[in-house]
Amino acid sequence: MNRHDYAFPFRIDAVSGQAAQTSYEAHVEQMIRQVLLTAPGERVYLTRTNE
Template structure:
């Protein structure tokens, strides 16, 4: 299985030279952008997809505790498995809630390439 030929850049942009949608030429960058998009989008934020996203930002206001970390871990795993299942296979998610930030570590396999990758995201206000 090969990587798609056209991947729209996130955040959405227009290529000034071509006057068309900017495309992301690096497939790995494209996948990382999609993961961040799922993690940082609040449910209800998208009109046509009200269930899209993990809604992690709202947990920044929750107490920094193992319970918050566990809930975040579940939300991240479910959202990524639901919305990006055709592109990645989520291997492991670990979350740490520290004061006003949430540290998310995701281990995943890119389906098209069969390669294992890691992404670390820190969510703060």
Template sequence: MNLDFPFRCDAQGRSAAADDEKHVRDLIEQVLFTAPGERVNRPTFGSGLMQLVFAPNSDALAAATQVTVQGALQQWLGDLVQIEAVEVRHEDAMLHVTVHYVLPRTQQRRVAEFGRAV
């Protein structure tokens, strides 16, 4: 059983569960939006993506961020998912991240899009 993210209770008052596909998407979101140093027992967990908020927007920064995010996803989720591509866009006050990946168990390609106000 995989716990749903964010944690919540289901209709029976138990911990809500997520299927494998939703669980992988939840894990990707956690890696993307967790800052290194945020988790006490895993100080290197995360991607540092939110630091983009404080940097000037440029093509070089977007490229560097894509490499950093893809590396973090490979490091923390490499045994669960095959990351094919990561796209990072910064538009006005929104940060858009698109992750293209393959679920190894089923060989299904998936695309997850995330957006956060910065």
């Protein structure tokens, strides 16, 4: 698979001056790490409704 996604954390590539990209495999690993290391209550814009 020759897919590329934005790198996390988001950063600007020094050479191209555009958003840095990473391989799909590295992107998936970065997203899993983000979910596992996010503390409860850390996502300030997440809203919860009691219905």
